[in-house]
Amino acid sequence: MNFLARAVHDRHEAADLAQESYLRVLALQKSGEAIQEPRALLYRTARNLVIDQYRRSGVRDQVVAPDADIEHDLLAGPAACEPETAAMSAQSVDAMLATIGALPLRCREAFILHKFDGLSQAAVAQQMEISVTMVERHIKTAMAACRRCQQQLDDAAPTEKHPSA
Numbered sequence: 722m723n724f725l726a727r728a729v730h731d732r733h734e735a736a737d738l739a740q741e742s743y744l745r746v747l748a749l750q751k752s753g754e755a756i757q758e759p760r761a762l763l764y765r766t767a768r769n770l771v772i773d774q775y776r777r778s779g780v781r782d783q784v785v786a787p788d789a790d791i792e793h794d795l796l797a798g799p800a801a802c803e804p805e806t807a808a809m810s811a812q813s814v815d816a817m818l819a820t821i822g823a824l825p826l827r828c829r830e831a832f833i834l835h836k837f838d839g840l841s842q843a844a845v846a847q848q849m850e851i852s853v854t855m856v857e858r859h860i861k862t863a864m865a866a867c868r869r870c871q872q873q874l875d876d877a878a879p880t881e882k883h884p885s886a
Contacts, residue, residue, distance in 0.1 A: 723839035724764065728771045738774070742767040761818050764837055768814075813874050820870040824863055831856050832863035 725735035725742075746763050750756055821829060827849070834845045835856070842860070846853045 724837050725767055725771065727839060728768075729774065734774075738767060738770045741770055758818070758822060760833070761822065765814060765818065816870055816874055817867060820866050821863070824866060827851075828859040828862050831859035835860055836863075 722732075722735055722739050725738045726732050729735050729738065742763055745766050746756070746759060749762075750759070756762055821832065824832065831845050831849060831851075834840045834848060835842060840848065842853050842856045846856045849856070
């Protein structure tokens with residue numbers, strides 16, 4: 722709920738998105754599909770729903786003047802909808818989730834509680850029954866792993882080739 726409320730800035734909309742996220746994960750679970758990391762799947766589902774909501778609201782909010790260039794751009798679609806871009810985005814999410822999943826258990830728990838559940842470091846420390854300093858270390862370790870993952874993704878991303886003039 723906290724994750725979604727921060728993302729959409731509306732508690733009621735966040736509640737709707739949380740319910741939809743749970744429904745989708747439960748439907749997948751009832752279909753017989755094995756879910757190894759249900760919490761990670763729930764967050765990913767919620768994140769995807771937020772993205773879908775922003776896309777829908779962005780399309781509804783656009784007012785387009787009848788201009789041939791703009792019409793052509795609309796027909797081409799946004800770059801984010803291109804299959805290659807979507808595949809790279811999905812791969813990035815999968816890589817980041819794998820990185821978080823590979824963290825030591827207590828480190829991963831502190832990171833998720835702080836970053837995804839929105840708990841303060843003091844609240845995480847209290848819940849995990851460890852010191853705030855240890856929570857800070859866990860979060861620092863997790864953030865470093867996420868930065869390394871992002872750097873590897875950035876290094877592996879194909880660069881756009883510009884024709885020589």
